[in-house]
Amino acid sequence: MTEAADSLLSVKNLSIDFGTPRGALHALRGVELEVPKGRIMGLVGESGCGKSTLAFSLAGLLPSNGRVAGGAILLNGEDVTKMSERELRDIRGRRVSMIFQDPMTALNPVATIGRQMLDIQYRDAGGKAEKRRRAAEMLDRVGIPDAAAQLAAYPHQFSGGMRQRVCIAMALLTKPDLLIADEPTTALDATLEVQIIELLRELQQEMGCAIVFVSHHLGTVAELCDDVTVMYAGEMVERGTVRDVFHNPAHPYTQALLECDPARIKDATRQLPTIPGTLPDLVRVPPGCIFRNRCEHAWERCATEHPPHYAASGPRHVASCHLLDKEGTA
Amino acid sequence: MSPLLEVENLVVRYPAMGRVRAALKGAEPEFEAVADVSFGIKAGETLGLVGESGSGKSTIARTLMGLKRAHSGSIRFDGREISDASAQEYARLRREIAMMWQDPVGSLSPRLTVGALVTEPLKIHGRRADRRAECKRLLEMVGLPANFAGRFPHQLSGGQARRVGVARALALDPRLVIADEPTAGLDMSVQAEVLNLLAEMQTRLGIAILVITHNLNVVRHITDRMAIMYLGRFVETGPTERIFHAPCHPYTEALLSANPEPDPDAAQARITLSGEMPSPRRRPEGCEFHSRCQYARPECARRAPGVTEHGPQHAFTCHFPICGPSAA
Numbered sequence: 001m002t003e004a005a006d007s008l009l010s011v012k013n014l015s016i017d018f019g020t021p022r023g024a025l026h027a028l029r030g031v032e033l034e035v036p037k038g039r040i041m042g043l044v045g046e047s048g049c050g051k052s053t054l055a056f057s058l059a060g061l062l063p064s065n066g067r068v069a070g071g072a073i074l075l076n077g078e079d080v081t082k083m084s085e086r087e088l089r090d091i092r093g094r095r096v097s098m099i100f101q102d103p104m105t106a107l108n109p110v111a112t113i114g115r116q117m118l119d120i121q122y123r124d125a126g127g128k129a130e131k132r133r134r135a136a137e138m139l140d141r142v143g144i145p146d147a148a149a150q151l152a153a154y155p156h157q158f159s160g161g162m163r164q165r166v167c168i169a170m171a172l173l174t175k176p177d178l179l180i181a182d183e184p185t186t187a188l189d190a191t192l193e194v195q196i197i198e199l200l201r202e203l204q205q206e207m208g209c210a211i212v213f214v215s216h217h218l219g220t221v222a223e224l225c226d227d228v229t230v231m232y233a234g235e236m237v238e239r240g241t242v243r244d245v246f247h248n249p250a251h252p253y254t255q256a257l258l259e260c261d262p263a264r265i266k267d268a269t270r271q272l273p274t275i276p277g278t279l280p281d282l283v284r285v286p287p288g289c290i291f292r293n294r295c296e297h298a299w300e301r302c303a304t305e306h307p308p309h310y311a312a313s314g315p316r317h318v319a320s321c322h323l324l325d326k327e328g329t330a
Numbered sequence: 331m332s333p334l335l336e337v338e339n340l341v342v343r344y345p346a347m348g349r350v351r352a353a354l355k356g357a358e359p360e361f362e363a364v365a366d367v368s369f370g371i372k373a374g375e376t377l378g379l380v381g382e383s384g385s386g387k388s389t390i391a392r393t394l395m396g397l398k399r400a401h402s403g404s405i406r407f408d409g410r411e412i413s414d415a416s417a418q419e420y421a422r423l424r425r426e427i428a429m430m431w432q433d434p435v436g437s438l439s440p441r442l443t444v445g446a447l448v449t450e451p452l453k454i455h456g457r458r459a460d461r462r463a464e465c466k467r468l469l470e471m472v473g474l475p476a477n478f479a480g481r482f483p484h485q486l487s488g489g490q491a492r493r494v495g496v497a498r499a500l501a502l503d504p505r506l507v508i509a510d511e512p513t514a515g516l517d518m519s520v521q522a523e524v525l526n527l528l529a530e531m532q533t534r535l536g537i538a539i540l541v542i543t544h545n546l547n548v549v550r551h552i553t554d555r556m557a558i559m560y561l562g563r564f565v566e567t568g569p570t571e572r573i574f575h576a577p578c579h580p581y582t583e584a585l586l587s588a589n590p591e592p593d594p595d596a597a598q599a600r601i602t603l604s605g606e607m608p609s610p611r612r613r614p615e616g617c618e619f620h621s622r623c624q625y626a627r628p629e630c631a632r633r634a635p636g637v638t639e640h641g642p643q644h645a646f647t648c649h650f651p652i653c654g655p656s657a658a
Contacts, residue, residue: 270526
């Protein structure tokens, strides 16, 4: 297979624990992720599914109580989990950039935009004037009017949507191979969200970087991403192209999640579908399938045997559900 | 039947700068956050107020609750004028008009238990009741187990905290509930749970609900009518289903298109509005939406459109509506 060859990012069997007073919380367990060069991977799931933990770990940004318990994160073949702080600094900004959820807090409030955009190029060659020019060009590219003059402005002088544009400009200024976007539109209004998504898509096509796009908004993922990984309670439950996963969801959780999306329900109803039940305790992870206690199809096998990744509808479409086991149940 | 709540020509202003500075600059010291808004809600009806940040929707909620004074216009509740009510009168009114705040966890005191939180309204309003029995009744009503009474807010999930908020709002058997962004920050499946709960409460208790949100998906399934706000004014009002099927105002159309279906092959005609909402301190000339409207013609910049009636209870303010010639 040539898949490994053009793979930019490949997460193998990654497990991450958080130290808590009650013991280790197993936030990620055996997660696999494959992002080829220049593709957009959506990471979806509800609160507490570990999608942000995964995204942060890709840039080596785990909180101090977080620990990689196993597995590897290979970026161009190098393992991010084994890097020293110095090596991590080297890849951040250069090979991996990040856009955070809240553009209000992602920028330094006491430094001008220009100053921050110069700082981020500290490794690059060229004089100050050259770097200023590059910064202004990038601001102009993300649609900030009168970009050169805005370099002297402070973050509070921008609106939320404009601030997120500045963050995108900063993240792409160093031409990274991989851009991690952690819910970049959650804090924005609907009409601004549309603008940001469009901008991201344009820039991605122009620069050819790969994007890991974390979101809980299925509609946005369907629109922007090529592939999608669905997560639940720290595990990857389904993965495939956006078309395969959204048209033929194989995992009961993905099916339920898609059904809950009010944008899908065309007729007025007073009774919207929900996913009854709550997330399992991740300190004492139950055996078997992680979704079992909320799944309407669960049977005995689900309680004892953890489902592997079975092949689903498309060539790269996999899901962790015993229902897909063609040999076992037949 | 006359409406339970009737708002007419409501104007709410905020100070834009100090009075001295305004006088020196010769500028208007205040700006209009809500500009000439009228609507009514009947008992048992749900009205959705939809708009983006800064459209004035939360200001309307605050004004209805007496937390902000109206500059002009009238607010009648059950036939009585309340816009000039005193603080004491408002204290009484809040038994009948309840509020669900935006932040589900932040609006609960972290030092009170769920039991104390849901019965706090009874205490504040001096209602004699068996608090333990009331607490049990309220928790049961919103679908929380009785043993939650001993929990603290930080032990609750977002959806559970939201249910506590609903229980608090319903504690005094109000006739009108104002829900400010009832699903903000909640996951999709939990959001559906909260909306189902609100719909069920309304059917069971016959209360009127005003839902304030920026998310059109939220209003679709629980409201009878909706009003779309832009810069403190209604740009379109009408029956929810009707607006969803055939919006008239270009802003409504853009908002509707911003809620995409999770289908990569759906014909996604997402409309990208250019720019951002102007500041209510410097309102554009003519139609206030023309600076972002894809259909704008020269006339829109010159002349402000009036209200056009378009069938039963449906009205909009636009010179060139996208729903074709008026049916009125």
